[in-house]
Amino acid sequence: MSADIKRSVSLYSYQDSYYEGKLDLEGCLAETSKTGATGVELLAEEMIKQFPNPILTEEFQEQWKGWLAKYNLTPTCYDAFLENRIFDNRTLSLGEQIEMMCRDLRMASILGFSCIRTLVSTPIEVIEGSLEYAEQVGVKIGLEVHAPFSLNSTWAQGYMDKLDKPGSKYKYFGWIPDLGIFCKRVPDVLREKCRQAGAKEECIKVVDDAFEERVAKGFVKIEYSQDLGQANMNYRNANGQAVLLDKLKDMGAGPADIEYLMSSYTYSWSDPQDLIDNIDRIVHTHAKFYNMHEDFTETAVAIPEVVEAYKKAGYTGYLSSEYEGGEHLRAFQEVPDVHQVALHQEALRRAIEG
Amino acid sequence: MAGRPIYDSEGFRNVVEDGKTTGFQFRFKLQYYRGITLSIIRDIKVNIDGEDIPREDVLLTVNGETFTLEECRTVISPLYRWEFGEYATVTVRKEGGLSAGVHHLNVLQHIAPSYMPFPIKAVCEADFEIA
Numbered sequence: 001m002s003a004d005i006k007r008s009v010s011l012y013s014y015q016d017s018y019y020e021g022k023l024d025l026e027g028c029l030a031e032t033s034k035t036g037a038t039g040v041e042l043l044a045e046e047m048i049k050q051f052p053n054p055i056l057t058e059e060f061q062e063q064w065k066g067w068l069a070k071y072n073l074t075p076t077c078y079d080a081f082l083e084n085r086i087f088d089n090r091t092l093s094l095g096e097q098i099e100m101m102c103r104d105l106r107m108a109s110i111l112g113f114s115c116i117r118t119l120v121s122t123p124i125e126v127i128e129g130s131l132e133y134a135e136q137v138g139v140k141i142g143l144e145v146h147a148p149f150s151l152n153s154t155w156a157q158g159y160m161d162k163l164d165k166p167g168s169k170y171k172y173f174g175w176i177p178d179l180g181i182f183c184k185r186v187p188d189v190l191r192e193k194c195r196q197a198g199a200k201e202e203c204i205k206v207v208d209d210a211f212e213e214r215v216a217k218g219f220v221k222i223e224y225s226q227d228l229g230q231a232n233m234n235y236r237n238a239n240g241q242a243v244l245l246d247k248l249k250d251m252g253a254g255p256a257d258i259e260y261l262m263s264s265y266t267y268s269w270s271d272p273q274d275l276i277d278n279i280d281r282i283v284h285t286h287a288k289f290y291n292m293h294e295d296f297t298e299t300a301v302a303i304p305e306v307v308e309a310y311k312k313a314g315y316t317g318y319l320s321s322e323y324e325g326g327e328h329l330r331a332f333q334e335v336p337d338v339h340q341v342a343l344h345q346e347a348l349r350r351a352i353e354g
Numbered sequence: 355m356a357g358r359p360i361y362d363s364e365g366f367r368n369v370v371e372d373g374k375t376t377g378f379q380f381r382f383k384l385q386y387y388r389g390i391t392l393s394i395i396r397d398i399k400v401n402i403d404g405e406d407i408p409r410e411d412v413l414l415t416v417n418g419e420t421f422t423l424e425e426c427r428t429v430i431s432p433l434y435r436w437e438f439g440e441y442a443t444v445t446v447r448k449e450g451g452l453s454a455g456v457h458h459l460n461v462l463q464h465i466a467p468s469y470m471p472f473p474i475k476a477v478c479e480a481d482f483e484i485a
Contacts, residue, residue: 015387016358019439045388049440050432085468086393088427121469229471330358 005310005352008039008076008320009341010286011047016326016335018047023338026067031338033071035345040068041077041117041284041320044107055107064111076318077142077176077284078108079117082126098129101141105130109137115283117142117176120149121228124162127173131163134172142176142283147267148222148235150181151274155231158224164281174283177275178322183267183300186211186260187290189328194260196332203248203257207264210244215269236265267300272309279313287319290328292343296350307351319348360385361459362441366482368451375451377411378402378484381441385463385476389437392421392429396473399462400446411447420445452484 009032017023023031025047032040045051054060068075082100084092092100101118108116118127118141127141134141149155156175163173186208195204220238225231236242241261248257275282291299310319321344326335365381384390398414400407413420416434436442444461459480466473 012387015438019358019383021439043388045390046438049389049437050435051389053432081388081467081469083391083394083468085466086391086430088393088396088466119469232471332357335358 004314004316005307006039006316006318007035007037007345007348007352008041008318009035009037009345010041010043010077010079010320010322012041012043012079013321013323013341014337015046016330016337029067029071029073031341033073035321035342036349037321037345038072038074039076039318039320040073041079041318041322042075042111042113043079044111045081052103052107055110061110068112075112075114076320077115077117078104078111078113078139080104080108080119082118082122084121084123084126094123094125094129097123097126101126101130102133105134105137105139105141108139113139115140115142115174115176117144117284117286119144120146124159127159128162131169131172135169140172140174140283142174144176144178144286145181146178146286147180147183148232148265150219150221150268150270151175151177151278152270153221154224155222156278174281175278176284176286177282178286178288179301179303179306180286180288180324181268181270182272182302182306183269184215184302185300186264186267187300187325187328189291189299189325190263191260193328193332194256194263197256197259198254199256199260200251200253203251203253204260206244206247206251207257207261210240211264211267214239219268219270239265241265272302272305275306275309275315276313279315282315282317284317285310285315285319286322287344287348288322288324289340289344290323290325292340292347294343296343296347298344298347303347304351307348311352319352321345321348359383360478361480361482363482365441365443366457366480366484368484369445370451376449377445377447378452379443379445380459380461380480380482381443382461382463382478383441384436384438384465385478386465386467386474387438389435389440390465390467391431391435392416392426394466394468395423395426395436395464396466397462397464398423398444399464400444401460402446402448402452403457407446407448413445413447415443415445416440454484456481456483
C-alpha cells in the first residue's frame with residue numbers, strides 16, 4: 001500500500017557539518033534535496049545569524065524563497081526555543097512568553113512554515129495564549145513529545161484537558177512525536193562510547209537486558225507535573241533505575257558503567273498504537289535516529305513498525321529526519337551526518353513505499 | 355581520528371596594550387547546537403596551567419563588541435549572539451600574559467538554555483604554544 005506520508009529533513013541533523021564550516025545553510029538545503037526529501041525543517045537560531053533580524057528583511061526572504069525553489073523543498077516545521085529564562089534572575093512573565101511565542105509564529109509564517117515545534121517545558125498557558133495569533137497567521141503550535149514523555153499519558157492528558165476544546169483556535173495545537181519514544185534498544189553508538197570509556201561487558205549486559213525487559217513489559221509512563229525534573233526522576237525510578245543502580249554498584253561498576261545505565265533511561269519505548277490513537281492531533285513528526293547501518297536498519301528506533309502505524313492511521317504529514325548520533329561520536333571522530341541522513345531517508349522511503 | 359575542533363588553533367596570543375602585556379586571548383566555539391544570547395551564559399571558567407582565573411578578569415568578544423561576564427547577563431540583542439559554529443574571543447586579564455612555551459588551557463563553558471532542567475557544562479581543553 002502506498003501512503004501519502006511525506007519526507008523531510010531537520011537541519012538539526014547537519015549540525016556537525018555546519019559547526020565545522022563544511023556546510024552553510026544553503027549547503028544543508030542542497031544536501032536535504034539530494035536525499036529525495038521534499039520538506040525541510042529549520043532551527044532558525046542554529047543557522048540564521050543575528051536571529052531574528054534577517055528574517056524580517058526582504059533580502060533574506062527572497063534568498064530563502066529562491067533556495068526553496070532551487071532545491072524543490074517545502075518548509076515543514078520551524079523549531080522554536082521559548083527562552084523564557086533569558087535573564088538569570090527571573091522567568092519571563094506570561095505576557096512576555098506569549099509575545100516570544102508569537103514572534104516565532106510570525107517568523108515561521110514569513111518563511112512559509114505551517115507549524116512550529118515548541119518544547120516540553122512550554123507552559124500550557126503560553127500555548128493557549130498564543131493560539132489566537134497562531135490561527136491568524138495559519139501556523140500550528142506542535143508540542144514535542146520527546147522521551148521520557150509519551151502520548152496516552154497523564155502528561156499528555158494534562159495538555160489535552162486545557163487545549164482540547166471547541167473553538168477553531170484550539171485546532172492550532174497539536175503533537176510532534178519524536179521517534180526516540182519508539183526505541184526497542186539502546187543505540188549502539190552510546191554503548192560503544194561507554195565501552196571505549198571502560199564500561200564492563202557484564203554491566204552493559206545488565207543494562208541492555210533491563211531495557212529489553214522494559215520494552216517487553218511496557219514502560220511506566222511519566223506523570224503530569226509542572227516540575228519536569230521531579231517528574232523525570234519519578235519516571236526513572238518507576239522504571240527501575242534506582243534498583244539497577246544498586247545492582248551495578250554491587251558488581252563494582254565504574255563511571256562508564258553508570259553513565260551507560262543513566263543514559264539508557266533517556267530512551268524509551270511506546271506502543272506505536274499511540275500514534276494511531278492521536279493521529280488527529282499530530283501536526284508533524286521528528287523522525288529521530290541514532291545510527292543507520294548500511295543495510296538501512298536503524299540501531300534503536302523501530303522504523304518499520306512506526307511507519308506501519310502512520311500508514312494505518314492515514315497520516316499525510318511529514319516524517320522529518322533528525323540525526324542525533326553525533327553526540328556520541330564528535331569527541332573522537334568526524335560525524336558522518338550527511339551520509340547518515342541519506343541512509344535514513346532511504347530507510348523511510350522503503351518503509352513508506354513498501 | 356581526531357574529534358571536532360573547539361579552539362581556533364591560530365587564536366592563542368598574548369594581549370599587548372601600550373607596550374605592556376596585559377593578558378592573553380583564545381578563540382573557541384560554543385558546544386551546543388544553536389546560537390545563544392549572551393544572557394544565558396552562566397560562566398566561562400578559565401584555568402591556565404592549573405591556575406584559576408577570577409571571573410572578573412574574563413571578557414568575551416562577539417561581533418566586535420567586548421563584555422565582561424557580569425555584563426553578559428543582560429545582553430540579549432540579536433547583534434551580539436554567540437552564533438553556532440562561530441568563534442567567540444575570550445580575553446583574560448593577567449599581568450605579563452603567558453610566557454613563551456607550551457601551556458595547558460582548561461575552560462568550562464557553562465550555559466543555561468531555558469528548556470533544560472540542568473545547565474550545560476562543557477569542558478574544553480587545549481595545549482598550545484606561545485612563541
